[in-house]
Amino acid sequence: MxxxxxxxxxxxxxxxxxxxxxxxxxxxxxxxxxxxxxxxxxxxxxxxxxxxxxxxxxxxxxxxxxxxxxxxxxxxxxxxxxxxxxxxxxxxxxxxxxxxxxxxxxxxxxxxxxxCWPQGPIALLRPLVAAGLLPADFPVTVNGISGYSGGGRGMIEDYETKGEDAPEFMPYGLTLNHKHLPELRAYARLSRDPLMQPAVGNFAQGMISVVPLQLGQLDRVPRGEELHAAIADHYAGLEDSVVEVAPFEAIERSAEIEPERFNGTDGMRLYVFANDARAQALLMAVYDNLGKGxxxxxxxxxxxxxxx
Missing domain, CATH: 3.40.50.720 (NAD(P)-binding Rossmann-like Domain)
Structure with a gap:
């Protein structure tokens, strides 16, 4: 039927x-x-x-x-x-x-x-909390940029009317009370509210969400390879998954990490970058806010x- x-x-x-x-x-x-x-x-x-x-x-x-x-x-x-x-x-x-x-x-x-905003950080953080590499009370911050289509009809009309005069980069959520905080906290398995600082760019759709990690305060500081392995293991072998994990590489920049890369698709690509000497890491998720998001x-x- x-x-x-x-x-x-x-x-x-x-x-x-x-x-x-x-x-x-x-x-x-x-x-x-x-x-x-x-x-x-x-x-x-x-x-x-x-x-x-x-x-x-x-x-x-x-x-x-x-x-x-x-x-x-x-x-x-x-x-x-x-x-x-x-x-x-x-x-x-x-x-x-x-x-x-x-x-x-x-x-x-x-x-x-x-x-759309919580999905990338959840994808990155949940495996690390589950693996014991990050404690649930870790002070998480999230930032990034999304296309203006994520703001609904009003924002779409505003950006399309202004055209090139629309803001190239517009931070919002500056009251630090983003409506997605409860789901991000719940499904990333965090015991304290993250700090979210999203922004809108002058492009229709696509997004990058970023989770910077200052790891030096931890009793045991995980290496970048460990963080990457935990995330990669989490998504390995999932049937019909649209989430992929990029190789762990020490690179200065990458042209493929741009918010519109997965536009028109349902894909999500996760990245882990780290400087073990500084006890710092950077987690990134790239996806279409109107696709997987x-x-x-x-x-x-x-x-x-x-x-x-």
Whole structure:
């Protein structure tokens, strides 16, 4: 039987991307509210309850409302908002996070799609905490840059209107209260809040997230090779993984480490750089904020749930 998929919020940035990805597939049936009924709560409820899997591409409060409108035990949900990422009863939709995570997603009734910003740092830090190379209370900082599409329709329109006059580099989250901190802390297995300093660049999509590590305070300082081995071992042999780990190299610069490298794909590439004499390391993740960071992850989770 063909699965019925309803995208609640299909006209937003993520929703449009997901719909485009799914529009030519013959194994599913996309169902949509008529345009004239799009803002009717009753229409949303009707289609949410008619779907086998509903994908929510909505602001947080609207996503919570959509879940409350589901009155059956059959509609499964992928929520692309941040409303349920650390909520009880929801499975985190980062398939490569652990060896059993893809299986957990496949069998889940409620899946919370990861945020684009936390996914790279989680991918880098979780293996190190699990291996005992970093303590859970390590003072983690995260910075990086993302394309302006991550800011939603308003930011997209602002940047595209300004064109070359738009800021080339715009730091934000300067109140140090980024909405993704709870999921980053929870799934990187940290016991204290990281410090996040994200920025937006004057390009549509793509991103680099960076985790600098001052390791000298640790009782036992891990070498760069150990950090790399722990991360590489974590992702080795994962079935259908889109996460790869770059070789451990002592290089001064690399032209391949640029935020738009994986645009239009679902890939994520992780890097480890280190100076053992200084007890310092630098972890990097490169991926498309609209691919693995949003719509690509949602489709990956959908495919797992359809198989499950």
């Amino acid at each position: 063909t699965a019925k998929i309803f995208i609640d919020g299909e006209h937003g940035t993520t929703g449009l991307q997901i719909r485009t990805r799914l529009s030519e597939r013959g194994d599913i049936e996309l169902i949509s509210t008529p345009l004239e009924r799009r803002k009717e709560t009753a229409a949303r409820a009707e289609f949410l309850n008619a779907a086998d899997i509903a994908i929510l591409c909505l602001p947080d409060d609207a996503a919570r409302e959509s879940v409350s409108l589901i009155e059956n035990d059959t509609t499964r949900v992928i929520d692309a908002s941040s409303a349920h990422r650390v909520a009880e009863g929801w499975t985190y939709g980062f398939a490569e996070m652990d060896r059993g995570q893809a299986k957990a997603i496949a069998g889940a009734k409620r899946v919370a799609n990861p945020g 949003a719509s690509g992850a949602a489709v990956q989770n959908l495919d797992l749930m359809l198989k499950g």
